[in-house]
Amino acid sequence: MRALYWDGRELCFVPSFAAPTDESTALIKVHLAGICATDLQIFAGYMAFTGVPGHEFVGSVEQGPGELIGKRVVGEINFGCGECPACRRGLNRHCPNRRVMGILNAHGAFAEYVAVPCENLHLVPENIADEEAVFAEPLAASFEILTQIHPKPDDDVLVLGDGKLGNLCAQVLQLAGANVTAVGKHSDKLALLNNVGVRTLLLDKWQPHLFDIVVEATGSSSGFGLALSAVRPRGTLVLKSTIAANHQVSLAPIVINEVNVVGSRCGPFPEALAALAAKQIAVTPLIEKIYPLDDGLSAVTHARRAGVRKILLQPSDHGRSVH
Numbered sequence: 001m002r003a004l005y006w007d008g009r010e011l012c013f014v015p016s017f018a019a020p021t022d023e024s025t026a027l028i029k030v031h032l033a034g035i036c037a038t039d040l041q042i043f044a045g046y047m048a049f050t051g052v053p054g055h056e057f058v059g060s061v062e063q064g065p066g067e068l069i070g071k072r073v074v075g076e077i078n079f080g081c082g083e084c085p086a087c088r089r090g091l092n093r094h095c096p097n098r099r100v101m102g103i104l105n106a107h108g109a110f111a112e113y114v115a116v117p118c119e120n121l122h123l124v125p126e127n128i129a130d131e132e133a134v135f136a137e138p139l140a141a142s143f144e145i146l147t148q149i150h151p152k153p154d155d156d157v158l159v160l161g162d163g164k165l166g167n168l169c170a171q172v173l174q175l176a177g178a179n180v181t182a183v184g185k186h187s188d189k190l191a192l193l194n195n196v197g198v199r200t201l202l203l204d205k206w207q208p209h210l211f212d213i214v215v216e217a218t219g220s221s222s223g224f225g226l227a228l229s230a231v232r233p234r235g236t237l238v239l240k241s242t243i244a245a246n247h248q249v250s251l252a253p254i255v256i257n258e259v260n261v262v263g264s265r266c267g268p269f270p271e272a273l274a275a276l277a278a279k280q281i282a283v284t285p286l287i288e289k290i291y292p293l294d295d296g297l298s299a300v301t302h303a304r305r306a307g308v309r310k311i312l313l314q315p316s317d318h319g320r321s322v323h
């Protein structure tokens with residue numbers, strides 16, 4: 001099969017990569033895969049990953065249990081061991097022995113086929129297009145916030161960052177009834193949020209004041225300090241950015257202001273799929289461009305450009321066999 005491969009130093013296109021053959025997993029033909037900021041962090045050394053990158057995908061099952069064959073699916077990215085205390089509590093995303101699709105010891109979805117444990121798969125409802133379903137993973141990560149904190153209707157919420165994840169977090173918090181303001185550096189990206197009724201402000205026009213809840217989704221190491229400075233005493237700071245570089249900030253304000261700091265990563269797929277099926281979250285305006293897999297290197301170069309929306313990869317030759 002064709003695949004992109006990251007060897008730890010360089011990303012290359014491999015025309016004849018061995019297709020996955022693990023019997024314990026479902027084999028999925030990838031329809032679309034999304035390039036995310038985490039992938040770009042991986043190409044900067046994050047997680048010291050080598051292999052096929054990619055963890056945002058939608059596809060159809062080619063090999064696996066009979067009831068899944070031919071079905072359209074999306075997949076949770078953490079492959080737990082199934083036996084440790086975390087897995088037994090249903091927290092495979094915190095399994096200490098986990099593999100993570102395209103991030104840690106498991107090949108990902110920037111390929112014609114990806115292998116995923118069946119228990120990680122979720123069926124995609126008919127009325128969700130591939131171009132929407134491919135956002136299930138980052139949207140689930142945004143819904144994770146609502147499993148961790150419970151904003152009240154009059155809570156003032158600030159989302160810092162107008163990238164893909166910031167956009168989805170702002171929409172999810174607005175859906176939950178919070179009073180959301182999104183602050184970012186790009187007026188065209190903020191306009192996407194304006195179009196769905198979220199209040200937005202450009203960072204250089206923003207007069208900092210204090211919010212009940214601040215979500216840091218800037219994807220930059222300078223975002224943490226700014227986010228922390230915008231939380232009211234006894235407020236909540238939610239951290240969504242995963243960054244390869246180390247932070248250099250004083251933690252004193254967290255103690256002095258008794259700030260509740262919440263780290264937030266992967267989240268529940270059923271909530272994300274339900275919101276997509278109900279057309280409650282606008283995701284297709286976030287798509288910048290769809291590249292064929294063979295042009296994957298150009299796609300990654302494009303995704304690296306500042307201010308770019310979501311770049312998708314399309315392994316295009318539907319109908320070809322695995323071998």
Ligand SMILES: [Zn+2]
Binds near residue numbers: 037038039055056
């Ligand atoms: Zn991602």
Ligand SMILES: [Zn+2]
Binds near residue numbers: 080086087098
């Ligand atoms: Zn485990």
